[in-house]
Amino acid sequence: MRDMELIEGHRAITPPEGMPVWDVDPFDTAVLSDPDAYYAGLRHRGPVVYIPRWSVLALGQYETTKAVFSDHENFVSSRGVGLNDFRVGDPWRPPSIILEVDPPDHTRTRRVMSRALSPKVVKTMAGMFAEAAEQLVDELVARGRIEAVEDLAERFPITVFPRVVGMRDVDQRILVDYGACVFNSMGPDNALRRAATARAKEIAPWIMAACARERLTEDGIGAMIYADADAGEIGQDEAPLLVRSLLSAGVDTTVTGIGNALYCFAANPGEWDRLRAEPKLVRPAIEEVLRYTSPVHTFGRTAGRDCEIAGYPVEEGTKILCVLGAANLDPDKWGDPDTFRIDRRPMGHMGFGAGIHGCVGQNIARGEMEAVLTALARKVARIEFDGDAPWRPNNAIHALDKLPLKLIPA
Amino acid sequence: MPKVTYIEHDGTETTLEAASGDSVMETAIAGGVDGIVAECGGSMMCATCHCYVDDAWIERTGTRSEGEDDMLESAVCEVKPTSRLSCQIAMTPELDGLVVHLPEEQV
Ligand code: HEM
Numbered sequence: 001m002r003d004m005e006l007i008e009g010h011r012a013i014t015p016p017e018g019m020p021v022w023d024v025d026p027f028d029t030a031v032l033s034d035p036d037a038y039y040a041g042l043r044h045r046g047p048v049v050y051i052p053r054w055s056v057l058a059l060g061q062y063e064t065t066k067a068v069f070s071d072h073e074n075f076v077s078s079r080g081v082g083l084n085d086f087r088v089g090d091p092w093r094p095p096s097i098i099l100e101v102d103p104p105d106h107t108r109t110r111r112v113m114s115r116a117l118s119p120k121v122v123k124t125m126a127g128m129f130a131e132a133a134e135q136l137v138d139e140l141v142a143r144g145r146i147e148a149v150e151d152l153a154e155r156f157p158i159t160v161f162p163r164v165v166g167m168r169d170v171d172q173r174i175l176v177d178y179g180a181c182v183f184n185s186m187g188p189d190n191a192l193r194r195a196a197t198a199r200a201k202e203i204a205p206w207i208m209a210a211c212a213r214e215r216l217t218e219d220g221i222g223a224m225i226y227a228d229a230d231a232g233e234i235g236q237d238e239a240p241l242l243v244r245s246l247l248s249a250g251v252d253t254t255v256t257g258i259g260n261a262l263y264c265f266a267a268n269p270g271e272w273d274r275l276r277a278e279p280k281l282v283r284p285a286i287e288e289v290l291r292y293t294s295p296v297h298t299f300g301r302t303a304g305r306d307c308e309i310a311g312y313p314v315e316e317g318t319k320i321l322c323v324l325g326a327a328n329l330d331p332d333k334w335g336d337p338d339t340f341r342i343d344r345r346p347m348g349h350m351g352f353g354a355g356i357h358g359c360v361g362q363n364i365a366r367g368e369m370e371a372v373l374t375a376l377a378r379k380v381a382r383i384e385f386d387g388d389a390p391w392r393p394n395n396a397i398h399a400l401d402k403l404p405l406k407l408i409p410a
Numbered sequence: 411m412p413k414v415t416y417i418e419h420d421g422t423e424t425t426l427e428a429a430s431g432d433s434v435m436e437t438a439i440a441g442g443v444d445g446i447v448a449e450c451g452g453s454m455m456c457a458t459c460h461c462y463v464d465d466a467w468i469e470r471t472g473t474r475s476e477g478e479d480d481m482l483e484s485a486v487c488e489v490k491p492t493s494r495l496s497c498q499i500a501m502t503p504e505l506d507g508l509v510v511h512l513p514e515e516q517v
Protein backbone atom coordinates (compact mmCIF):
# COMPACT_ATOMS: atom_id res chain seq x y z
CA MET A 1 0.00 0.00 0.00
CA ARG A 2 1.12 3.56 -0.64
CA ASP A 3 2.01 5.74 2.29
CA MET A 4 -1.08 7.28 3.70
CA GLU A 5 -2.54 8.42 6.93
CA LEU A 6 -5.10 6.03 8.31
CA ILE A 7 -7.93 6.77 10.68
CA GLU A 8 -10.23 3.99 11.86
CA GLY A 9 -8.64 1.70 9.34
CA HIS A 10 -9.46 3.86 6.34
CA ARG A 11 -7.69 6.61 4.46
CA ALA A 12 -7.93 10.04 6.07
CA ILE A 13 -9.26 12.55 3.56
CA THR A 14 -9.03 16.27 3.05
CA PRO A 15 -12.54 17.66 2.67
CA PRO A 16 -13.31 19.20 -0.72
CA GLU A 17 -13.48 23.02 -0.97
CA GLY A 18 -16.71 24.42 0.36
CA MET A 19 -18.12 21.22 1.80
CA PRO A 20 -19.85 21.76 5.14
CA VAL A 21 -17.74 20.50 8.05
CA TRP A 22 -19.38 19.34 11.27
CA ASP A 23 -17.52 18.49 14.43
CA VAL A 24 -19.85 15.82 15.73
CA ASP A 25 -19.44 12.18 16.74
CA PRO A 26 -22.28 10.22 15.13
CA PHE A 27 -21.29 7.20 17.26
CA ASP A 28 -21.39 8.98 20.60
CA THR A 29 -23.71 7.04 22.93
CA ALA A 30 -25.82 10.13 23.59
CA VAL A 31 -26.34 10.60 19.84
CA LEU A 32 -27.06 6.92 19.28
CA SER A 33 -29.62 6.90 22.10
CA ASP A 34 -31.47 9.93 20.80
CA PRO A 35 -30.41 10.68 17.23
CA ASP A 36 -33.12 13.08 16.00
CA ALA A 37 -31.15 16.30 16.55
CA TYR A 38 -28.10 14.80 14.82
CA TYR A 39 -30.26 13.67 11.90
CA ALA A 40 -31.75 17.15 11.58
CA GLY A 41 -28.32 18.78 11.86
CA LEU A 42 -26.97 16.60 9.12
CA ARG A 43 -29.84 17.28 6.73
CA HIS A 44 -29.73 20.97 7.52
CA ARG A 45 -26.00 21.36 6.76
CA GLY A 46 -26.33 20.06 3.24
CA PRO A 47 -26.50 16.99 1.03
CA VAL A 48 -23.02 15.89 2.11
CA VAL A 49 -21.10 16.82 5.25
CA TYR A 50 -17.48 16.20 6.27
CA ILE A 51 -17.04 14.79 9.77
CA PRO A 52 -13.45 15.35 10.95
CA ARG A 53 -13.84 13.15 14.06
CA TRP A 54 -13.62 10.01 11.89
CA SER A 55 -12.54 11.63 8.61
CA VAL A 56 -15.64 10.51 6.77
CA LEU A 57 -18.44 12.02 4.73
CA ALA A 58 -22.00 11.68 5.96
CA LEU A 59 -25.30 11.90 4.08
CA GLY A 60 -28.70 12.53 5.63
CA GLN A 61 -30.89 14.11 2.95
CA TYR A 62 -33.13 11.53 1.34
CA GLU A 63 -32.23 12.04 -2.32
CA THR A 64 -28.46 11.92 -1.87
CA THR A 65 -28.54 9.11 0.66
CA LYS A 66 -30.63 6.97 -1.62
CA ALA A 67 -28.58 7.81 -4.72
CA VAL A 68 -25.23 6.97 -3.10
CA PHE A 69 -26.46 3.92 -1.21
CA SER A 70 -27.78 2.36 -4.41
CA ASP A 71 -24.91 3.42 -6.70
CA HIS A 72 -22.84 0.26 -6.40
CA GLU A 73 -20.59 1.21 -9.29
CA ASN A 74 -19.06 4.25 -7.62
CA PHE A 75 -19.71 3.35 -3.99
CA VAL A 76 -18.63 -0.18 -3.27
CA SER A 77 -19.49 -2.57 -0.45
CA SER A 78 -16.47 -4.84 -0.89
CA ARG A 79 -14.28 -2.54 1.19
CA GLY A 80 -16.64 -2.97 4.14
CA VAL A 81 -19.90 -1.24 5.02
CA GLY A 82 -18.43 -0.05 8.31
CA LEU A 83 -15.58 2.36 8.96
CA ASN A 84 -12.72 -0.05 8.25
CA ASP A 85 -11.50 -0.23 4.69
CA PHE A 86 -10.88 -3.92 3.97
CA ARG A 87 -8.34 -2.92 1.38
CA VAL A 88 -5.99 -1.36 3.90
CA GLY A 89 -6.51 -3.62 6.90
CA ASP A 90 -7.82 -6.99 7.94
CA PRO A 91 -11.53 -7.26 8.67
CA TRP A 92 -12.46 -8.53 12.17
CA ARG A 93 -14.04 -11.63 10.63
CA PRO A 94 -13.93 -13.15 7.15
CA PRO A 95 -16.15 -10.70 5.20
CA SER A 96 -19.73 -11.53 4.31
CA ILE A 97 -19.89 -12.95 0.78
CA ILE A 98 -23.16 -11.13 0.07
CA LEU A 99 -23.21 -7.89 2.08
CA GLU A 100 -19.53 -7.08 1.66
CA VAL A 101 -18.94 -7.89 -2.02
CA ASP A 102 -19.64 -6.21 -5.36
CA PRO A 103 -20.84 -7.61 -8.69
CA PRO A 104 -20.08 -10.03 -10.24
CA ASP A 105 -19.34 -11.92 -6.98
CA HIS A 106 -22.43 -10.44 -5.41
CA THR A 107 -24.70 -11.43 -8.29
CA ARG A 108 -23.99 -15.11 -7.75
CA THR A 109 -24.51 -15.28 -3.98
CA ARG A 110 -27.43 -12.87 -4.08
CA ARG A 111 -29.26 -15.09 -6.52
CA VAL A 112 -28.94 -18.09 -4.21
CA MET A 113 -30.12 -16.08 -1.21
CA SER A 114 -33.00 -14.35 -2.95
CA ARG A 115 -34.33 -17.66 -4.18
CA ALA A 116 -34.13 -19.13 -0.70
CA LEU A 117 -35.87 -16.08 0.81
CA SER A 118 -38.38 -15.41 -1.97
CA PRO A 119 -42.02 -14.50 -1.32
CA LYS A 120 -42.99 -17.96 -2.52
CA VAL A 121 -40.83 -19.66 0.09
CA VAL A 122 -41.87 -17.26 2.84
CA LYS A 123 -45.57 -17.87 2.14
CA THR A 124 -45.08 -21.49 3.15
CA MET A 125 -43.99 -20.26 6.58
CA ALA A 126 -46.95 -17.95 7.22
CA GLY A 127 -48.95 -20.63 9.04
CA MET A 128 -46.06 -21.47 11.34
CA PHE A 129 -45.47 -17.77 12.08
CA ALA A 130 -49.17 -17.19 12.84
CA GLU A 131 -49.39 -20.17 15.17
CA ALA A 132 -46.25 -19.22 17.08
CA ALA A 133 -47.46 -15.62 17.40
CA GLU A 134 -50.86 -16.76 18.65
CA GLN A 135 -49.32 -18.91 21.38
CA LEU A 136 -46.83 -16.34 22.54
CA VAL A 137 -49.37 -13.51 22.59
CA ASP A 138 -51.85 -15.63 24.58
CA GLU A 139 -49.20 -16.29 27.17
CA LEU A 140 -48.17 -12.63 27.39
CA VAL A 141 -51.72 -11.28 27.52
CA ALA A 142 -52.41 -13.62 30.43
CA ARG A 143 -49.39 -12.14 32.16
CA GLY A 144 -50.52 -8.57 31.45
CA ARG A 145 -47.28 -6.78 32.29
CA ILE A 146 -44.24 -7.63 30.18
CA GLU A 147 -40.74 -6.48 29.34
CA ALA A 148 -41.41 -6.50 25.63
CA VAL A 149 -37.81 -6.55 24.35
CA GLU A 150 -36.94 -9.86 25.95
CA ASP A 151 -40.40 -11.38 26.37
CA LEU A 152 -41.71 -10.64 22.89
CA ALA A 153 -39.36 -8.87 20.46
CA GLU A 154 -36.53 -11.35 21.11
CA ARG A 155 -38.58 -14.41 21.86
CA PHE A 156 -40.64 -14.44 18.70
CA PRO A 157 -37.79 -14.49 16.16
CA ILE A 158 -35.89 -16.91 18.37
CA THR A 159 -38.91 -19.21 18.26
CA VAL A 160 -39.45 -19.11 14.50
CA PHE A 161 -36.22 -18.11 12.79
CA PRO A 162 -34.11 -21.13 13.74
CA ARG A 163 -36.96 -23.29 12.40
CA VAL A 164 -36.93 -21.30 9.16
CA VAL A 165 -33.21 -21.84 8.75
CA GLY A 166 -33.45 -25.41 10.01
CA MET A 167 -31.07 -25.00 12.95
CA ARG A 168 -30.63 -27.81 15.40
CA ASP A 169 -28.94 -25.53 17.94
CA VAL A 170 -30.77 -22.59 19.53
CA ASP A 171 -29.52 -20.14 22.14
CA GLN A 172 -31.51 -16.90 22.51
CA ARG A 173 -28.67 -14.91 24.05
CA ILE A 174 -26.03 -15.95 21.54
CA LEU A 175 -28.24 -15.48 18.51
CA VAL A 176 -29.39 -12.01 19.52
CA ASP A 177 -25.92 -10.94 20.65
CA TYR A 178 -24.19 -12.10 17.49
CA GLY A 179 -26.24 -9.72 15.34
CA ALA A 180 -25.60 -6.86 17.76
CA CYS A 181 -21.84 -7.62 17.60
CA VAL A 182 -21.79 -7.63 13.82
CA PHE A 183 -23.59 -4.30 13.72
CA ASN A 184 -21.55 -2.67 16.47
CA SER A 185 -18.38 -3.66 14.66
CA MET A 186 -19.37 -1.38 11.78
CA GLY A 187 -18.66 1.67 13.91
CA PRO A 188 -15.37 3.26 14.98
CA ASP A 189 -13.13 1.83 17.67
CA ASN A 190 -15.37 2.96 20.53
CA ALA A 191 -16.45 1.18 23.70
CA LEU A 192 -19.41 -0.40 21.89
CA ARG A 193 -17.20 -1.87 19.23
CA ARG A 194 -14.59 -3.09 21.68
CA ALA A 195 -17.23 -4.85 23.77
CA ALA A 196 -18.67 -6.37 20.62
CA THR A 197 -15.32 -7.67 19.47
CA ALA A 198 -14.70 -9.28 22.84
CA ARG A 199 -18.15 -10.89 22.87
CA ALA A 200 -17.84 -11.96 19.22
CA LYS A 201 -14.67 -13.87 20.07
CA GLU A 202 -16.63 -15.92 22.57
CA ILE A 203 -19.61 -16.67 20.37
CA ALA A 204 -18.31 -16.76 16.78
CA PRO A 205 -17.19 -20.41 17.12
CA TRP A 206 -20.70 -21.40 18.29
CA ILE A 207 -22.20 -19.52 15.32
CA MET A 208 -19.86 -21.07 12.74
CA ALA A 209 -20.48 -24.54 14.15
CA ALA A 210 -24.24 -23.99 13.93
CA CYS A 211 -23.88 -23.14 10.21
CA ALA A 212 -22.34 -26.49 9.30
CA ARG A 213 -24.36 -28.79 7.10
CA GLU A 214 -24.67 -31.52 9.72
CA ARG A 215 -26.15 -29.06 12.21
CA LEU A 216 -28.99 -28.18 9.83
CA THR A 217 -32.24 -30.04 9.15
CA GLU A 218 -33.14 -31.04 5.62
CA ASP A 219 -36.23 -28.87 5.25
CA GLY A 220 -34.96 -25.39 6.03
CA ILE A 221 -33.47 -22.50 4.12
CA GLY A 222 -30.02 -23.58 5.24
CA ALA A 223 -30.49 -26.87 3.39
CA MET A 224 -31.62 -24.97 0.26
CA ILE A 225 -28.36 -23.06 0.31
CA TYR A 226 -26.34 -26.26 0.67
CA ALA A 227 -28.34 -27.78 -2.19
CA ASP A 228 -27.28 -24.85 -4.38
CA ALA A 229 -23.70 -25.57 -3.41
CA ASP A 230 -24.19 -29.19 -4.49
CA ALA A 231 -25.61 -27.92 -7.78
CA GLY A 232 -22.44 -25.89 -8.27
CA GLU A 233 -24.04 -22.43 -8.08
CA ILE A 234 -21.80 -21.53 -5.18
CA GLY A 235 -18.77 -23.24 -3.70
CA GLN A 236 -19.03 -25.78 -0.88
CA ASP A 237 -17.02 -23.40 1.30
CA GLU A 238 -19.47 -20.58 0.56
CA ALA A 239 -22.62 -22.28 1.84
CA PRO A 240 -21.75 -21.97 5.55
CA LEU A 241 -20.87 -18.30 5.04
CA LEU A 242 -24.29 -17.61 3.52
CA VAL A 243 -25.97 -19.43 6.40
CA ARG A 244 -23.87 -17.24 8.69
CA SER A 245 -25.28 -14.18 6.89
CA LEU A 246 -28.77 -15.35 7.82
CA LEU A 247 -27.76 -15.49 11.45
CA SER A 248 -25.93 -12.15 11.50
CA ALA A 249 -28.56 -10.21 9.58
CA GLY A 250 -31.78 -12.05 10.35
CA VAL A 251 -32.17 -12.06 14.13
CA ASP A 252 -31.23 -8.80 15.80
CA THR A 253 -32.83 -6.86 12.93
CA THR A 254 -36.26 -8.45 13.28
CA VAL A 255 -35.99 -8.29 17.06
CA THR A 256 -35.50 -4.56 16.58
CA GLY A 257 -38.32 -4.28 14.04
CA ILE A 258 -40.81 -5.95 16.38
CA GLY A 259 -39.69 -3.96 19.43
CA ASN A 260 -39.84 -0.69 17.53
CA ALA A 261 -43.34 -1.52 16.24
CA LEU A 262 -44.61 -2.06 19.78
CA TYR A 263 -43.03 1.22 20.82
CA CYS A 264 -44.74 3.07 17.95
CA PHE A 265 -48.15 1.69 18.88
CA ALA A 266 -47.73 2.35 22.60
CA ALA A 267 -46.83 5.93 21.73
CA ASN A 268 -49.65 6.30 19.18
CA PRO A 269 -52.76 4.60 20.62
CA GLY A 270 -54.96 6.12 17.92
CA GLU A 271 -52.99 4.24 15.27
CA TRP A 272 -53.41 1.02 17.28
CA ASP A 273 -57.20 1.53 17.24
CA ARG A 274 -57.00 2.06 13.52
CA LEU A 275 -55.04 -1.12 12.93
CA ARG A 276 -57.53 -3.08 15.04
CA ALA A 277 -60.40 -1.63 13.03
CA GLU A 278 -58.68 -2.26 9.71
CA PRO A 279 -56.41 -5.31 10.03
CA LYS A 280 -55.52 -5.04 6.34
CA LEU A 281 -53.40 -2.01 7.21
CA VAL A 282 -50.85 -4.30 8.84
CA ARG A 283 -48.54 -4.43 5.79
CA PRO A 284 -48.36 -0.65 5.26
CA ALA A 285 -48.10 -0.24 9.05
CA ILE A 286 -44.92 -2.34 9.00
CA GLU A 287 -43.39 -0.08 6.34
CA GLU A 288 -44.26 2.96 8.41
CA VAL A 289 -42.62 1.45 11.51
CA LEU A 290 -39.46 0.85 9.49
CA ARG A 291 -39.48 4.35 8.04
CA TYR A 292 -40.25 6.00 11.36
CA THR A 293 -37.70 4.07 13.45
CA SER A 294 -35.01 2.85 10.98
CA PRO A 295 -33.88 -0.36 12.74
CA VAL A 296 -30.65 -0.11 10.69
CA HIS A 297 -29.76 3.55 11.17
CA THR A 298 -26.42 3.80 9.37
CA PHE A 299 -24.42 1.73 6.89
CA GLY A 300 -21.41 2.86 4.92
CA ARG A 301 -19.93 2.66 1.49
CA THR A 302 -16.43 3.33 0.13
CA ALA A 303 -15.73 5.40 -2.97
CA GLY A 304 -14.28 2.79 -5.33
CA ARG A 305 -12.88 5.49 -7.62
CA ASP A 306 -12.66 9.26 -7.85
CA CYS A 307 -16.23 10.48 -8.29
CA GLU A 308 -18.73 13.09 -7.09
CA ILE A 309 -21.47 13.52 -4.55
CA ALA A 310 -23.89 16.43 -5.00
CA GLY A 311 -21.33 18.24 -7.15
CA TYR A 312 -18.42 17.83 -4.70
CA PRO A 313 -15.42 15.80 -5.79
CA VAL A 314 -14.91 12.63 -3.76
CA GLU A 315 -11.58 10.83 -3.80
CA GLU A 316 -11.15 7.10 -4.12
CA GLY A 317 -10.99 5.41 -0.72
CA THR A 318 -13.33 7.89 1.00
CA LYS A 319 -15.67 6.35 3.54
CA ILE A 320 -19.25 7.58 3.36
CA LEU A 321 -21.83 7.14 6.09
CA CYS A 322 -25.29 6.73 4.62
CA VAL A 323 -27.56 7.73 7.47
CA LEU A 324 -30.74 5.85 6.64
CA GLY A 325 -32.40 7.12 9.82
CA ALA A 326 -31.98 10.73 8.71
CA ALA A 327 -33.19 10.02 5.16
CA ASN A 328 -36.29 8.30 6.51
CA LEU A 329 -37.19 11.45 8.46
CA ASP A 330 -36.39 14.01 5.75
CA PRO A 331 -39.28 16.51 5.56
CA ASP A 332 -38.41 17.31 1.93
CA LYS A 333 -39.30 13.74 1.08
CA TRP A 334 -42.05 12.90 3.54
CA GLY A 335 -43.77 16.20 4.34
CA ASP A 336 -44.65 15.34 7.96
CA PRO A 337 -41.97 12.76 8.80
CA ASP A 338 -42.43 13.01 12.56
CA THR A 339 -46.01 11.80 12.43
CA PHE A 340 -46.50 8.03 12.66
CA ARG A 341 -49.32 7.19 10.24
CA ILE A 342 -49.97 3.55 9.43
CA ASP A 343 -51.60 4.30 6.10
CA ARG A 344 -48.77 6.52 4.83
CA ARG A 345 -47.44 3.79 2.49
CA PRO A 346 -43.91 5.22 2.50
CA MET A 347 -42.78 3.83 -0.83
CA GLY A 348 -39.05 4.19 -1.25
CA HIS A 349 -38.19 4.34 2.46
CA MET A 350 -34.64 3.28 3.27
CA GLY A 351 -35.44 0.87 6.12
CA PHE A 352 -34.38 -2.11 4.00
CA GLY A 353 -31.78 -0.17 2.05
CA ALA A 354 -32.07 0.22 -1.72
CA GLY A 355 -30.52 -1.09 -4.90
CA ILE A 356 -28.72 -4.39 -5.41
CA HIS A 357 -27.97 -4.90 -1.71
CA GLY A 358 -31.54 -4.07 -0.63
CA CYS A 359 -32.46 -6.42 2.21
CA VAL A 360 -32.71 -9.94 0.89
CA GLY A 361 -34.51 -11.05 4.07
CA GLN A 362 -37.28 -8.47 3.83
CA ASN A 363 -40.02 -10.99 3.08
CA ILE A 364 -39.25 -12.92 6.24
CA ALA A 365 -38.96 -9.73 8.24
CA ARG A 366 -42.39 -8.60 7.04
CA GLY A 367 -43.83 -12.07 7.62
CA GLU A 368 -42.63 -12.14 11.23
CA MET A 369 -43.78 -8.61 12.00
CA GLU A 370 -47.15 -9.26 10.38
CA ALA A 371 -47.75 -12.40 12.43
CA VAL A 372 -46.97 -10.65 15.71
CA LEU A 373 -48.98 -7.51 14.99
CA THR A 374 -51.95 -9.47 13.68
CA ALA A 375 -52.13 -11.70 16.76
CA LEU A 376 -51.78 -8.68 19.07
CA ALA A 377 -54.38 -6.66 17.20
CA ARG A 378 -56.92 -9.42 17.69
CA LYS A 379 -56.24 -9.96 21.36
CA VAL A 380 -55.03 -6.66 22.77
CA ALA A 381 -57.22 -3.57 23.04
CA ARG A 382 -54.45 -1.24 24.22
CA ILE A 383 -50.67 -1.30 24.49
CA GLU A 384 -49.49 1.01 27.29
CA PHE A 385 -46.06 2.02 28.53
CA ASP A 386 -45.35 0.61 31.99
CA GLY A 387 -42.11 2.49 32.72
CA ASP A 388 -39.23 4.08 30.82
CA ALA A 389 -38.34 2.73 27.38
CA PRO A 390 -34.69 3.73 26.78
CA TRP A 391 -32.90 3.10 23.49
CA ARG A 392 -29.82 0.88 23.38
CA PRO A 393 -26.87 2.53 21.66
CA ASN A 394 -25.47 0.47 18.79
CA ASN A 395 -23.18 1.68 16.00
CA ALA A 396 -25.63 0.57 13.29
CA ILE A 397 -28.87 -0.55 14.95
CA HIS A 398 -31.57 1.63 16.49
CA ALA A 399 -33.18 -0.63 19.07
CA LEU A 400 -34.83 -0.41 22.44
CA ASP A 401 -32.94 -1.57 25.48
CA LYS A 402 -36.04 -2.10 27.60
CA LEU A 403 -39.72 -1.79 26.82
CA PRO A 404 -41.96 -2.34 29.83
CA LEU A 405 -45.55 -2.63 28.60
CA LYS A 406 -49.03 -3.35 29.86
CA LEU A 407 -51.18 -5.33 27.46
CA ILE A 408 -54.87 -4.58 28.02
CA PRO A 409 -56.87 -7.56 26.69
CA ALA A 410 -59.56 -7.02 24.07
CA MET B 411 -41.25 12.87 -21.17
CA PRO B 412 -42.07 9.34 -22.34
CA LYS B 413 -45.62 8.14 -21.76
CA VAL B 414 -46.71 4.75 -20.51
CA THR B 415 -50.23 3.29 -20.50
CA TYR B 416 -51.37 0.82 -17.85
CA ILE B 417 -54.35 -1.39 -18.64
CA GLU B 418 -55.70 -2.92 -15.46
CA HIS B 419 -57.42 -6.27 -15.28
CA ASP B 420 -60.88 -4.65 -15.24
CA GLY B 421 -60.01 -2.66 -18.36
CA THR B 422 -59.26 0.67 -16.64
CA GLU B 423 -56.65 2.54 -18.65
CA THR B 424 -54.29 5.13 -17.22
CA THR B 425 -51.66 6.98 -19.22
CA LEU B 426 -48.84 8.66 -17.31
CA GLU B 427 -45.73 10.65 -18.14
CA ALA B 428 -42.58 9.09 -16.73
CA ALA B 429 -39.82 11.19 -15.21
CA SER B 430 -36.55 10.39 -16.94
CA GLY B 431 -34.92 7.25 -15.59
CA ASP B 432 -37.94 6.22 -13.51
CA SER B 433 -39.09 2.65 -13.88
CA VAL B 434 -42.52 1.58 -15.10
CA MET B 435 -43.20 0.64 -11.47
CA GLU B 436 -42.13 4.02 -10.03
CA THR B 437 -44.22 5.86 -12.59
CA ALA B 438 -47.28 3.79 -11.67
CA ILE B 439 -46.83 4.37 -7.94
CA ALA B 440 -46.33 8.12 -8.41
CA GLY B 441 -49.49 8.20 -10.54
CA GLY B 442 -51.59 6.14 -8.13
CA VAL B 443 -52.17 3.11 -10.37
CA ASP B 444 -53.79 0.51 -8.10
CA GLY B 445 -52.79 -2.60 -10.00
CA ILE B 446 -49.13 -2.37 -8.94
CA VAL B 447 -48.18 -2.84 -5.29
CA ALA B 448 -44.36 -2.84 -5.37
CA GLU B 449 -43.92 -3.65 -1.71
CA CYS B 450 -40.11 -3.90 -1.90
CA GLY B 451 -39.75 -0.54 -3.62
CA GLY B 452 -37.78 -1.94 -6.55
CA SER B 453 -35.18 -4.20 -4.91
CA MET B 454 -36.56 -7.12 -6.91
CA MET B 455 -37.55 -8.96 -3.76
CA CYS B 456 -41.37 -8.98 -3.84
CA ALA B 457 -42.84 -9.75 -7.31
CA THR B 458 -45.82 -7.49 -6.55
CA CYS B 459 -45.04 -5.22 -9.51
CA HIS B 460 -45.76 -7.91 -12.11
CA CYS B 461 -46.95 -6.73 -15.53
CA TYR B 462 -47.45 -8.12 -19.04
CA VAL B 463 -45.76 -6.07 -21.72
CA ASP B 464 -48.08 -5.51 -24.69
CA ASP B 465 -47.07 -7.71 -27.64
CA ALA B 466 -46.34 -4.66 -29.77
CA TRP B 467 -43.64 -3.55 -27.29
CA ILE B 468 -42.01 -6.77 -26.32
CA GLU B 469 -39.00 -6.30 -28.61
CA ARG B 470 -38.24 -2.83 -27.36
CA THR B 471 -38.46 -3.54 -23.63
CA GLY B 472 -35.67 -6.06 -24.03
CA THR B 473 -34.98 -9.15 -21.98
CA ARG B 474 -35.50 -9.89 -18.31
CA SER B 475 -32.71 -8.81 -16.00
CA GLU B 476 -30.43 -11.08 -13.98
CA GLY B 477 -32.50 -12.86 -11.35
CA GLU B 478 -35.84 -11.58 -12.67
CA ASP B 479 -36.95 -15.04 -13.83
CA ASP B 480 -36.40 -16.41 -10.35
CA MET B 481 -38.39 -13.65 -8.72
CA LEU B 482 -41.24 -13.91 -11.23
CA GLU B 483 -41.82 -17.42 -9.91
CA SER B 484 -43.20 -15.75 -6.81
CA ALA B 485 -45.80 -13.75 -8.74
CA VAL B 486 -49.33 -14.76 -7.74
CA CYS B 487 -50.81 -14.61 -11.27
CA GLU B 488 -49.82 -16.65 -14.28
CA VAL B 489 -46.37 -15.92 -15.66
CA LYS B 490 -46.39 -15.58 -19.46
CA PRO B 491 -43.58 -15.01 -21.93
CA THR B 492 -44.47 -11.28 -21.81
CA SER B 493 -44.27 -11.14 -18.00
CA ARG B 494 -41.90 -8.60 -16.48
CA LEU B 495 -41.30 -7.04 -13.10
CA SER B 496 -42.17 -3.43 -13.80
CA CYS B 497 -39.45 -2.19 -11.44
CA GLN B 498 -36.92 -3.63 -13.89
CA ILE B 499 -38.09 -1.61 -16.94
CA ALA B 500 -36.56 1.86 -17.01
CA MET B 501 -38.48 4.42 -19.07
CA THR B 502 -36.41 5.85 -21.90
CA PRO B 503 -37.44 8.09 -24.81
CA GLU B 504 -37.48 4.96 -27.01
CA LEU B 505 -40.25 3.51 -24.84
CA ASP B 506 -42.55 6.51 -25.34
CA GLY B 507 -46.06 5.09 -25.78
CA LEU B 508 -45.35 1.80 -23.98
CA VAL B 509 -48.41 -0.25 -23.05
CA VAL B 510 -48.44 -2.74 -20.17
CA HIS B 511 -51.26 -4.94 -18.91
CA LEU B 512 -51.68 -5.62 -15.21
CA PRO B 513 -52.59 -8.96 -13.63
CA GLU B 514 -55.74 -9.51 -11.60
CA GLU B 515 -53.84 -9.67 -8.33
CA GLN B 516 -50.39 -8.90 -6.99
CA VAL B 517 -50.54 -10.34 -3.47
C1 HEM C 1 -36.72 -5.50 10.12
C2 HEM C 1 -35.74 -6.31 9.82
C3 HEM C 1 -34.61 -5.98 8.88
C4 HEM C 1 -34.06 -4.77 8.54
C5 HEM C 1 -34.47 -3.40 9.02
C6 HEM C 1 -32.99 -5.04 7.59
C7 HEM C 1 -32.22 -4.06 6.99
C8 HEM C 1 -31.30 -4.28 5.97
C9 HEM C 1 -30.60 -3.26 5.25
C10 HEM C 1 -30.74 -1.76 5.48
C11 HEM C 1 -29.80 -3.88 4.32
C12 HEM C 1 -28.91 -3.21 3.29
C13 HEM C 1 -27.45 -3.30 3.57
C14 HEM C 1 -26.61 -2.58 2.55
O1 HEM C 1 -27.07 -2.15 1.49
O2 HEM C 1 -25.39 -2.43 2.80
C15 HEM C 1 -29.99 -5.30 4.49
C16 HEM C 1 -29.32 -6.28 3.79
C17 HEM C 1 -29.39 -7.62 4.09
N1 HEM C 1 -30.29 -8.24 4.94
FE1 HEM C 1 -31.68 -7.32 6.06
N2 HEM C 1 -32.90 -6.38 7.39
C18 HEM C 1 -33.87 -7.00 8.15
C19 HEM C 1 -34.13 -8.36 8.24
C20 HEM C 1 -33.38 -9.34 7.62
C21 HEM C 1 -33.61 -10.76 7.72
C22 HEM C 1 -34.76 -11.40 8.49
C23 HEM C 1 -32.61 -11.38 7.02
C24 HEM C 1 -32.37 -12.85 6.77
C25 HEM C 1 -33.30 -13.73 6.68
C26 HEM C 1 -31.78 -10.34 6.46
C27 HEM C 1 -30.65 -10.56 5.68
C28 HEM C 1 -29.99 -9.58 4.97
C29 HEM C 1 -28.85 -9.85 4.12
C30 HEM C 1 -28.19 -11.21 3.88
C31 HEM C 1 -28.47 -8.62 3.55
C32 HEM C 1 -27.36 -8.37 2.55
C33 HEM C 1 -27.97 -8.33 1.18
C34 HEM C 1 -27.00 -7.95 0.08
O3 HEM C 1 -25.95 -7.39 0.37
O4 HEM C 1 -27.32 -8.24 -1.09
N3 HEM C 1 -32.27 -9.12 6.83
N4 HEM C 1 -30.93 -5.52 5.49
Ligand code: FES
Nearest residue numbers: 452454456457497
Ligand atom coordinates in the same frame (compact mmCIF):
# COMPACT_ATOMS: atom_id res chain seq x y z
S1 FES D 1 -41.08 -3.71 -6.75
FE1 FES D 1 -40.60 -5.54 -5.70
S2 FES D 1 -39.95 -6.82 -7.29
FE2 FES D 1 -40.46 -5.01 -8.33
